[in-house]
Structure formats: structure tokens, C-alpha cells
Amino acid sequence: MSVSTGLRPKGPIERLLAANSWLVFIFFYAPILVLVVFSFNANNNVGIWTEPSLHWYREVFANETVMGALKNSVIVAGISTFFATILGTMAALSLERFRFRGQRVYDGLLYLPIIIPEVTMAVMLLLFFAQGFQWLDAAVGWSPSFGLGTISLSHIAFNISFVAVVVRARLGQMDPRLEEAAADLYAGRWQAFRMVTLPLILPGVAGGALLALTLSLDDVVITNFVAGPGATTLPVYVFGLVRRGVTPLINAVSTVMLVASMVLVAVSFGLQRGSRSRVSGSNDR
Amino acid sequence: MRTTKMLRSAALTAVLVLVVAACGDDDTGTVATVDCAPGQVDGNLNFYNWSEYMDPDLITAFEAQYGVDVVESFYESNEAMLSQIQAGVAYDLVVPSDYMIKIMIDEGLVYQLDKEALTNYGNLAEEFRTQPYDPSGDFSVAYQYGTTGLGVNLELVGDAFVPSWALVFDPELTQNFAGGVSLLNDPRETMGAALEYLGYSINDTTIEHLEEAAQVIRDARAGIATFDSDQYDENLANGEVAVAHGYSGNMIVAIGETENPDNFTYVLPEEGATLWIDNMTIPTISTAPCTAHTFIDFILDAENGAQLTNWNYYGSPNAASVPFLDQEVVDFYAATEAADTEVITDTGDYEINFTDKFAEAKS
Numbered sequence: 001m002s003v004s005t006g007l008r009p010k011g012p013i014e015r016l017l018a019a020n021s022w023l024v025f026i027f028f029y030a031p032i033l034v035l036v037v038f039s040f041n042a043n044n045n046v047g048i049w050t051e052p053s054l055h056w057y058r059e060v061f062a063n064e065t066v067m068g069a070l071k072n073s074v075i076v077a078g079i080s081t082f083f084a085t086i087l088g089t090m091a092a093l094s095l096e097r098f099r100f101r102g103q104r105v106y107d108g109l110l111y112l113p114i115i116i117p118e119v120t121m122a123v124m125l126l127l128f129f130a131q132g133f134q135w136l137d138a139a140v141g142w143s144p145s146f147g148l149g150t151i152s153l154s155h156i157a158f159n160i161s162f163v164a165v166v167v168r169a170r171l172g173q174m175d176p177r178l179e180e181a182a183a184d185l186y187a188g189r190w191q192a193f194r195m196v197t198l199p200l201i202l203p204g205v206a207g208g209a210l211l212a213l214t215l216s217l218d219d220v221v222i223t224n225f226v227a228g229p230g231a232t233t234l235p236v237y238v239f240g241l242v243r244r245g246v247t248p249l250i251n252a253v254s255t256v257m258l259v260a261s262m263v264l265v266a267v268s269f270g271l272q273r274g275s276r277s278r279v280s281g282s283n284d285r
Numbered sequence: 286m287r288t289t290k291m292l293r294s295a296a297l298t299a300v301l302v303l304v305v306a307a308c309g310d311d312d313t314g315t316v317a318t319v320d321c322a323p324g325q326v327d328g329n330l331n332f333y334n335w336s337e338y339m340d341p342d343l344i345t346a347f348e349a350q351y352g353v354d355v356v357e358s359f360y361e362s363n364e365a366m367l368s369q370i371q372a373g374v375a376y377d378l379v380v381p382s383d384y385m386i387k388i389m390i391d392e393g394l395v396y397q398l399d400k401e402a403l404t405n406y407g408n409l410a411e412e413f414r415t416q417p418y419d420p421s422g423d424f425s426v427a428y429q430y431g432t433t434g435l436g437v438n439l440e441l442v443g444d445a446f447v448p449s450w451a452l453v454f455d456p457e458l459t460q461n462f463a464g465g466v467s468l469l470n471d472p473r474e475t476m477g478a479a480l481e482y483l484g485y486s487i488n489d490t491t492i493e494h495l496e497e498a499a500q501v502i503r504d505a506r507a508g509i510a511t512f513d514s515d516q517y518d519e520n521l522a523n524g525e526v527a528v529a530h531g532y533s534g535n536m537i538v539a540i541g542e543t544e545n546p547d548n549f550t551y552v553l554p555e556e557g558a559t560l561w562i563d564n565m566t567i568p569t570i571s572t573a574p575c576t577a578h579t580f581i582d583f584i585l586d587a588e589n590g591a592q593l594t595n596w597n598y599y600g601s602p603n604a605a606s607v608p609f610l611d612q613e614v615v616d617f618y619a620a621t622e623a624a625d626t627e628v629i630t631d632t633g634d635y636e637i638n639f640t641d642k643f644a645e646a647k648s
Contacts, residue, residue: 044542048523064341065357123368130372146374224365228374229331230356240336240361242515 032258039251056252066237066253073234075148076223077216080155085209087156088163089201095164096171113158114165122225125154129226146228154226155216162215163208170204206268214261315393319567321402321575323582328573329354330580333366333376335563338429340596347583353576370394370568377571378580380563384631386425387418389566396567397423402578405585408605416562417630425564426581427602429594431533432626433474433559436518436540437550441527448552450482452528454501459508462527467520468502469530470512472643473629473636474559475502478530481556487627490635495642502646512647521549534599537617551617553624560626562602 042053060066094100095107113121129150133143144150178200182192198205220235227236234257238250321327332339336359344355358376360366363385370376370389381389389395400406403426413427435452441463442452451458453466468475477487479498489495502509510526511517518539521529529536533551540549565584567577583589591609594601600618601607607615632639 044538048519048542065359069359126368126372133373146369146372220361224360224362225368225372227358227369229333229358229376232359236361237336237359240359242361 035251036255036258039248039255041248041251044247056248057256059249060252060256063249066234066249069232069234069237070253070256072148072231073217076151076155076233077213079152080159080216081209081213084156084159084163084212085205088160088208088212089167089205091160091164092167092171093197096168097176110161110164113161118221121158122154122222125150125157125222126225146226147231148228150226150228151223151231151233154222155212155219158219158222159212159215162211163205166208166211167201167204170201170207174200210265210268213264217257217261316397317393317395317569318397319399319574319578321399321578323402323404324351324579325402325575326351326353326573326579327575328377329356330378330573330576331376331571332357332580333369333379334359335380336361338380338563338597340593343584343589343592343596346589347580350583351576351579353573355580367394370570373570375570375572376568377573378565378567378577380428380565383416383418383562383564383628386564386566387631389568390419390424394568394570395424396569396571396574398426398567398581399578402575403582403585405582405587405605408585408587408590408603410602410604413562413602416628418628419564425566426585428563428565428584429597429599430560430562430602431599432553432624433469433478433530433532433561434536434551434553434624436521436529436531436536437552438521438524438527438548439550440548441524448554450478450554450556452554453509453530454479454482454505456505456507459505459528462508464524464526465508465510466528467511467513467517467526467530468509469517470514472639475512475530476639476643476646477559477629478554481554481558484556487557487559488630488632490632490638492638495638499642499646502643533617534597537598537614541613553626555624557625557627560628562628 038049039056040052040054041049042055043050091110095103095110129146133145137143174197178196179192182196187195218235219233220239223233224236227233234253238253241247241250330353332344332355334357339357344357347353348355360369363381366379366381367385367388370379371392371394386395400423406426409427413430415422416427419425435448435450437446437452446452453459453468459466468478473487476495476498479501480487480489480494482501483494483497485491485494485498511520513520514531517526517529517531518535520526521531521536522539522543536551540546540551543549565581567574567581571577584593585603587603587605588609590601590603590606594603594606594614595609595611598614601610601614
């Protein structure tokens, strides 16, 4: 976009900055590289390299418990990302485009899940579900049980805030006159949103969705509290594995999840590129 | 069991909130009982256990034998498990550690077991039937156990050593070890080790004794390479440290994986060491308490108990299973039976003193 390309760093400060950015890059990716390399280790110890092998990958895919946990994680992440993205985007639009009573309070409360400690939120949700189910049982003689449903609801609850933050940032950059122009050209509210606003904020929405997906995939604390029989997710299972010492099984599981999320990122970039070319020229920068 | 301390205390706070919240409507004091016949099943089993702690083949065998489904779920801390039970999630069988059993009994959260339904109860070794956390042995049945001791690299330490806490606490000794020694980064375990080195109990809460223990750790610092709870087994196997303080389950795996396992040994200091026991118990929230009894009985069977131990490599409390155990497991835990071991109990308000003194000793 606006990043100047083809410029090489010249002055000493620029060189220093370039070196620093490379260091940051290494700091981020070296541990991941080590993790991936050692997932192909034949040895049972994470730190001792013997020979390359696919042993741990066979182990992961043959381990029914791990695959079951992975399935649970994917279901929860899928459901919670879908709903949190829609609700979070709606919340961002309402805060950015409309004025209503209690807006400031709503604004503040929306960010609560980001600010409060995770374990507090976990207990709140657990108590909420436990009490709610009790009352429901007293009222109609039936209540749902803890499981993938309660985990998904909890993940939606904290993901809405994260999606809303990301989408709002994007909306803030968008020129509101574009929507007015659309209205001038007789676009209805929905048409203006569908044809103008949504394509422009789509990178933000996709970014928020990816963030939600990632947060859902690796949440341990909240999931642990609101889980139910048969609803163990992968991170909870992996965290419990550490009790036995770290084996390369964890590396292999992590690598599989890493590749999966990289594919997702690539897909979302692809989508954004597609949508950008259709609305090219409308970019306000 | 031994996850990060911070998460543990956070979860414990959460549990306390739940206890307070639940106080209005529970009937602590009365003991819940259930009447089951041997082999009786009354529904599918929701089994809540630690990760990688149960052989899936045993579950399949149980399902085939009794015609019920077993749904296994996993937790990563006792506190997380407790909060779920408090909230009323209907698990039929859980496997908490020693101190948590006491909390659950005190809260009236578990059934008094129907021993008549446990036909294999006699297989359980005598010393595992009653423990300070369950003095009558009526509420829980030991599942697996482990110890905290010292892994020793014989090439670096030599064959002629006395199994004593001096191997990590005597600086005159440890300074000669290439790489030094590693101690667990855990207030209860490491302060407990120092207390035992001094001849006190690991559960001693006298402040003067705790100060003495902290002084032992401070004096030993010259020979201590690291305080570490996660990588000590690998550091030992790699030869980076000469002696490592750590848990039996991790030690046996790490030593077994080295090129020459005979170069290493795992010992329990003669002054005494920590023992931990995980136990099967049935929450009162269970909807299938008789299936749970049948499952406990199934695990108490000699061959099934041996299959479990050969799969997860922890110590077996099942005396009858010994003939069916892999030789290396038998050898490894033989030391434990001879040693003087003690279970860490919850010292309540005194826990903070262990943490504080340990932090002072390390800094």
C-alpha cells in the first residue's frame, strides 16, 4: 500500500532500524523453527536430536484422543469465530456510525473481556452457566449440560470484543463521505453497506475473524472451567500432557496447528486481494 | 498436578469463590452413600482424568465387557477439576491427587464407597489403603503414585555416593560435580527437601524451621545450576547437570531414552522423600455411581492394574499386579518401597510462608 518499496536503508540510524527489525523477526520465528525441526525428531526427548523421522506425526494421527480433542477445538473455533465476527462487526458499526443513549457505557463495557483477568471471566461464566441451568431446571424441568455448547458460548463472549476492536480501527480509517456518496446515488442503507462499507472494511473483518479463531484455538483457562464430559479441547489436553514431561508429540501437534493457521492466513490474504481489486481506486489512501 | 504455580493459585481462588457461592444449599456433614452390586452398571461412564493417564485399550475392554460407553475427558489441574464438580457438571469418576481428596471429602462432594461392590479391593497394597488425606480409606482408591527424588548421573558423580539430600544441598560435595545440580522450582517440594535434610517433616510449618530450610538452600547456591521444574529430566539425560531433583515419572522416561541408561540412577534420599498419590473417587453429582464402582473394581484387577502401569509407567498401588509388571518398572519403584516417604499435605494459611521463604532463599 503506502509502504515505499525498493528503498534500501542508507544512514546509520536506518541501518540500525533494519538490523533491529531483523532481530525482532528472528526473535519471533526462531522458536517456531526449532519447534518444527524437533517435531521431526525420532527421540522421545525434545532436546536430544537422534535422527529425522515422521514417528511423532504418525503418533498424532493414530492417537484417537488427540484427534478427538482436535475435532472439538475445530468445532468450537469455527462456531465461535462465525458468530463473534458477525456480532463484533455489528457492535463496531453501531458504535462508529450511530449515536445513541448509553453509548459511552456500552463502549466501555465492550472492552471488559479484554481488560479483566482471564480466570475472573472463567469463574463468572462458570457461575453464570451453573446458576442459569439451575433456574432453567426449576422453571421448565430441563436444562442443557456443560459441553461444547458452553465452551462455544464463552468463546463467542470474549471474541466479540476483539473483533469489535479490529473492525472499529478499520472503520475509523474509512472516509464516511463514501457512504454519503453512495446514498446520494440512491443506494439504500443495506445496499450502501453491502456494496461500499463491507468491501472496504473486509480486511478488518477478516483480521478480526482470524484473531478470534486463534484466540479460540489456544484458550486454556476459560475452556477448562466451562467444559463438560467429552468436550476436552486440544490446548487443554496438551497442557495436561506437560505433567508427563514435554515429548515431541506436542511439537508435532503444534506444527499441525501452525500449518493449519498459516493456510487460513493465506486464504484470507487471497480473499482480501480479490476484494481489493474489485473496489480498486476506492481505497482512501 | 504440577502446573504453573500462578495458574494453580488463580484457580484455587476461583474454587473458593465457588465454595462460598455454593454454601447456601449444600448439606456438608452428611455422608452420601450408594448401594451397588459387584459388576452392576447403571449408565454410561463420564470419566474425568489427567491427560495420557489411562490406556485406551483398557477403556475398550471395559466397554466390551459391560456394554456401556466410557466418555473420557481431561483436566490439567486438580483445581480446574474441583471447580467443574462444584458447578455441578455430572462426572462419574475423577482422579484427584492426595490433598484434593481431603478437600472433596470435607466439602461432602464424594460418595462413601460401597466396598462390597469392590471385589478386587484386597489387591490394593496395605500401605495405600489408608492415608492422612482419607484416614478411613472409605472415599477413595489409590490409582497410581509417584515420588520426588534425585536423578543421578553416575559418570559425573561416581558410583560411591550416599543417597542423601546432601547430593544437592552440601556445597562441598556439589561444587565438584561438573554442571552442578538442579532443584525443582517449587516451594513445597524444594523447601520440603531442605526440611527433610534437616530432619524435619516436609509438612513442618514452624517458622524457625522454615528459616533454617531457607538457609540450607541459600548456603547450597554455589553448587546449584538452576531451579527448574520443566527441563530437569532432559538436562540430566544430556549431562548438563550431574544431579537433578524431580518427579519419578519423568525421570524413568528420560533415563530410559538415553543411549546408556546404566549411567543413570534414580534414588530416594535416606532422610525421606515426597510421595504423591492420585486416587479414584466418585462425585456425589454422578448419575452412574454403580458403573463407577464397577470401573474401579476393573482397575483393581491384577492384570488390568499391571496393564495400566506398563502403559503409563507410574508406580502401581496394586500389590497383586506385580507379577505382570515390566521388569524395568519394578526395578525403578523398588527403591520407593524401602524409603521413608511422606505425602505433602495442604498447610492452608502456612502455604504462603513456604512460598516467601523459598523466594528469599533463591534471590
